[in-house]
Amino acid sequence: AQSVTQPDIHITVSEGASLELRCNYSYGATPYLFWYVQSPGQGLQLLLKYFSGDTLVQGIKGFEAEFKRSQSSFNLRKPSVHWSDAAEYFCAVRARPGGSYIPTFGRGTSLIVHP
């Protein structure tokens, strides 16, 4: 069965600083990978996804993520954080067709942005 680990419960950064949120997954092959963000009072919004091809994927709001097969990781990055990026971020994994199509989520990382 697939699983996702987000090792950081909270991350605090200063506005303008760079950001990296970690995500490691467990799955027997290359899965589908997602990052979602939840702002207060909002639903989970898809930031980006990786299905195949270029291992560096670009998403909305200036975010990007890199799939590293050798490390089973899919870390989320942003070069310069804005105060509005303060939210909770969830990594998710889903098997390719033929496996379970139900996405499995991590426990989330809460991002705090200092002015």
Add this chain to the structure above:
Amino acid sequence: EAGVTQFPSHSVIEKGQTVTLRCDPISGHDNLYWYRRVMGKEIKFLLHFVKESKQDESGMPNNRFLAERTGGTYSTLKVQPAELEDSGVYFCASSYDRLEANVLTFGAGSRLTVL
């Protein structure tokens, strides 16, 4: 297009009472999912409907939880009787296709507090 709508946004009930959560998916989305997040934990899958049929209910915690999707449109999740450990945020999501290009669109969640 209207997003996924969940009601109520927050419910506070006493242990032993009954609560019904409602989800209105995006029009035309045959797939509807329920997830739950207990504070600080991962977002856990509860069940999946395809139209009005339960495709996968492997994540339902016990028989105090009953999900329905009459007519393949909106869905309800009833908890009866509620226990303290049922507290958390219940998310609903919908998608058009569960296969290759499946990306879930989430609602804002229904926060349940059992006292």
